[in-house]
Each structure stands twice: as structure tokens, then as C-alpha cells.
Amino acid sequence: MARHSNKQALLDAGLRVMFKHGFNGAAVRDVVATAGVPHGSFTNHFPSKEQFGKEVLDQYFDHVQTLVEAALQDRSLNPRARMERYLDLIVERLRADGFERGCLIGDLGIEMTQTSELIRNRLRAVFRQWLKPFAECIAEGQSLGEFSSDFKAQDIAEYFLASWEGAILRMKIERSIAPLNRFRKIFFATVSP
Amino acid sequence: MARHSNKQALLDAGLRVMFKHGFNGAAVRDVVATAGVPHGSFTNHFPSKEQFGKEVLDQYFDHVQTLVEAALQDRSLNPRARMERYLDLIVERLRADGFERGCLIGDLGIEMTQTSELIRNRLRAVFRQWLKPFAECIAEGQSLGEFSSDFKAQDIAEYFLASWEGAILRMKIERSIAPLNRFRKIFFATVSP
DNA sequence: ACAATAAGTACGTACGTACATATTCTTTCA
DNA sequence: TGAAAGAATATGTACGTACGTACTTATTGT
Numbered sequence: 001m002a003r004h005s006n007k008q009a010l011l012d013a014g015l016r017v018m019f020k021h022g023f024n025g026a027a028v029r030d031v032v033a034t035a036g037v038p039h040g041s042f043t044n045h046f047p048s049k050e051q052f053g054k055e056v057l058d059q060y061f062d063h064v065q066t067l068v069e070a071a072l073q074d075r076s077l078n079p080r081a082r083m084e085r086y087l088d089l090i091v092e093r094l095r096a097d098g099f100e101r102g103c104l105i106g107d108l109g110i111e112m113t114q115t116s117e118l119i120r121n122r123l124r125a126v127f128r129q130w131l132k133p134f135a136e137c138i139a140e141g142q143s144l145g146e147f148s149s150d151f152k153a154q155d156i157a158e159y160f161l162a163s164w165e166g167a168i169l170r171m172k173i174e175r176s177i178a179p180l181n182r183f184r185k186i187f188f189a190t191v192s193p
Numbered sequence: 194m195a196r197h198s199n200k201q202a203l204l205d206a207g208l209r210v211m212f213k214h215g216f217n218g219a220a221v222r223d224v225v226a227t228a229g230v231p232h233g234s235f236t237n238h239f240p241s242k243e244q245f246g247k248e249v250l251d252q253y254f255d256h257v258q259t260l261v262e263a264a265l266q267d268r269s270l271n272p273r274a275r276m277e278r279y280l281d282l283i284v285e286r287l288r289a290d291g292f293e294r295g296c297l298i299g300d301l302g303i304e305m306t307q308t309s310e311l312i313r314n315r316l317r318a319v320f321r322q323w324l325k326p327f328a329e330c331i332a333e334g335q336s337l338g339e340f341s342s343d344f345k346a347q348d349i350a351e352y353f354l355a356s357w358e359g360a361i362l363r364m365k366i367e368r369s370i371a372p373l374n375r376f377r378k379i380f381f382a383t384v385s386p
Numbered sequence: 387a388c389a390a391t392a393a394g395t396a397c398g399t400a401c402g403t404a405c406a407t408a409t410t411c412t413t414t415c416a
Numbered sequence: 417t418g419a420a421a422g423a424a425t426a427t428g429t430a431c432g433t434a435c436g437t438a439c440t441t442a443t444t445g446t
Contacts, residue, residue, distance in 0.1 A: 024215055124366055
């Protein structure tokens with residue numbers, strides 16, 4: 001497969017178009033035009049638009065995981081600072097998009113859970129995998145006294161990611177960084193021991 | 194206007210169809226079929242699908258506001274108990290839908306902020322109005338020592354509603370009440386003084 | 387009488403997908 | 417090593433359906 005195959009171009013374009021118009025609003029014709037590839041390539045590589053969406057999600061989550069690793073595996077930082085670092089990385093990207101785009105995981109979670117079991121099940125697996133390093137990080141933080149031990153580390157991680165998605169939602173509506181900063185400030189202050 | 198005019202039937206059906214398929218996935222034909230009214234009624238009452246979506250949102254928010262008032266104006270309860278009561282009322286409705294439907298405000302916030310300034314601006318106004326009674330309730334709770342005074346009441350209210358939307362998002366993916374309960378438990382425990 | 391609502395149909399376009407064919411890449415064996 | 421065979425990818429077009437909206441005429445209510 002070539003370095004920049006049509007399939008890869010379609011996945012990249014799909015991410016961009018789905019970010020802007022959502023899954024239902026992302027027409028296959030828009031995607032192939034954005035990718036600059038002929039129409040037939042879509043049919044060749046993807047049996048359906050639903051499967052295409054699932055693969056776009058997979059690729060997006062791969063990218064998210066590189067950010068998670070970059071932040072949470074930085075042993076030069078304490079657990080809490082690692083999580084703040086993760087938010088830094090995400091905010092950097094959200095700012096680059098003018099706070100117009102959010103998170104594809106949240107976008108598909110809102111739009112597709114009632115119409116595609118394929119994507120809903122993938123999202124469930126994504127969350128499970130996404131949470132794991134955060135739960136571990138928080139558990140370590142608890143043993144260092146950085147996080148309250150009133151709750152299970154897993155529960156705090158779930159609360160953290162879900163609330164973060166809520167903050168991004170509000171960010172999209174306001175097109176402002178304020179909801180993100182508010183979340184950071186209150187979350188870290190309130191989950192301290 | 195009759196008690197059950199076609200316009201009202203369309204708004205009701207629109208809410209149902211948009212809950213299931215989102216705005217882009219809600220075809221006008223599906224809406225009129227669900228409403229059991231002829232096709233022309235849609236054109237008569239709404240200049241565009243976008244305007245229709247905005248009116249569906251308005252009506253939905255009217256309903257949300259009745260729940261806010263029912264809970265937050267119950268002076269027999271303390272501020273914190275009033276907010277828990279609000280969550281009770283919402284959870285009751287979410288459970289009735291098998292945790293498949295979420296909140297239309299969040300749904301449109303994810304799907305429409307990049308494609309409809311009409312709806313985005315309406316959502317901004319909705320949030321402003323939605324927050325107000327919560328900020329007042331929290332301020333009262335702060336004076337009673339029920340909420341931490343480390344943050345402005347307004348900021349806690351924003352954090353509360355945004356994080357709640359995040360919990361609903363996760364609920365939709367998992368089709369489970371767990372994310373809602375987790376939010377309640379951790380939020381109220383952590384924003385205590 | 388007039389305005390508002392109801393109703394049916396039709397238009398031009400956009401949709402996801404199917405399909406036939408051409409080209410490129412990979413594997414296999416003399 | 418090199419050519420033939422087979423698989424994967426590339427490409428253009430066409431199909432049947434669904435889309436949002438416009439338009440004309442009827443009915444109701446004041």
C-alpha cells in the first residue's frame with residue numbers, strides 16, 4: 001500500500017468532514033471530494049458508510065491514545081500533573097480549531113448510539129480502553145495523596161472523562177475556552193483530599 | 194388554534210424523531226408521518242427545517258424549565274436537596290426511555306454548532322437561562338454551608354450542568370444509569386465545603 | 387370578508403450503494 | 417531472475433430512492 005493511499009486519504013477526509021457536519025451530515029460525495037480521490041475508491045475500501053465511520057473513529061482514537069501516552073507515561077511528572085498535561089495537549093488542539101470542533105468520540109456518542117450498534121459497541125470499547133491509564137494514574141495519585149481516596153480510582157477516572165466531554169460540548173456552543181478552564185480548575189481542586 | 198393543531202403535532206413528532214436520529218437524520222417526511230399530518234403542514238408552519246429545529250428546541254427547553262422550577266422552587270427542601278431532586282426528575286425521564294435518549298440541548302450542541310448559527314445562538318441563550326436558577330440555588334447553598342465557597346456559585350452551576358451533560362452522553366453509550374449515579378455521588382461529595 | 391390553517395402533489399437535487407473495467411502490487415514457481 | 421497468476425486497489429458511471437422545499441387549491445375560524 002502506498003504511503004498516501006486513497007483509503008488513508010478517505011479516512012483523513014472523513015474525520016474532517018464528520019467533525020464539521022457529523023456522521024449523517026457527512027455525505028460520501030463530500031468525503032471523496034475532500035480527499036481528492038474518485039468516487040469508486042469509497043466502495044472499494046468500505047462496505048458501507050457505517051463501517052467507514054467506525055474506521056474513522058478507530059483512527060481518531062489511535063491518535064487520542066498517542067496523546068494519552070505522551071502525557072500519562074511522562075514519569076518526570078506527578079500523576080496529577082500528568083493529567084493536567086493531557087488536558088494541555090487536548091486544549092492545544094481544540095484551540096487550533098478555534099474551539100469549533102470537539103471530540104469525535106463525544107460526537108458519535110451523541111449522534112449514533114441509537115442508529116448503529118456497530119459504532120455504539122466500538123464506543124463502549126473505546127471508553128474502556130481510554131479510561132484504563134487514567135484510572136491507573138489516579139490510583140497512583142491517591143497513594144501519593146494527590147487525589148481523594150473517598151472514591152475508587154476507576155470512578156474518578158470515569159467522572160473525569162465524562163465531565164471533560166461535557167466541558168467540550170459547552171465549549172463548542174460558546175466557542176470559548178472558558179468551559180475547559182472552569183472544568184480544570186474545579187475538578188482538580190475538588191478531587192483533592 | 195386547536196388544542197392539538199398540526200403545528201403542535203409536528204413539534205411533538207419532531208422532538209421524538211430528532212431524539213432518535215438527530216437533526217440531520219430526522220427527515221421531514223419522517224416527522225410528518227410520525228405526526229400523522231400531511232406534508233404541506235410542514236411548509237405552512239415552518240419556513241425551513243432549521244427554523245423547525247429551533248422551535249423544537251424551544252419547546253423542549255420550556256419543558257426542561259418546568260422541571261427546573263418544580264425542583265428548585267420547592268422551598269421545603271434545602272438547596273442541595275433541590276438540586277438532587279432535579280436530577281431525580283430527569284433520571285426518571287431518562288429511565289422511561291431506557292437510557293437511549295439523552296438531552297436535546299446536548300444533542301443539538303454537538304451536531305449543529307458548526308452548521309447553524311441560529312441554533313447555536315439559541316443554545317447559548319438556553320444555557321444562560323438554564324444556569325440562572327442553579328447559580329442562585331448554589332449561592333443559597335453556600336450561605337448555608339452546603340456547598341464549597343472556594344468557587345463562584347455561577348462557576349459551580351456551569352460545572353454542574355456541563356458535567357451532567359457529559360454523564361448523559363456516557364449514559365447513552367452504555368445505556369446504563371451508572372454514569373448518572375456516579376456523577377451525582379462524586380459531584381455532591383466533592384463540592385461540599 | 388378575510389386571514390389562518392390544512393392538504394396534496396410535484397420539482398430539482400443529493401443521497402448511499404452497485405457495478406464494470408482498468409491499473410498496480412504481491413506472490414509463486416520455472 | 418523473471419514472467420505469469422492472482423489479489424488488491426483505482427476509477428468512472430449509473431441506479432433507485434430520499435431529501436428539503438415550492439406551489440396550488442381547499443377548508444376552517446373570526
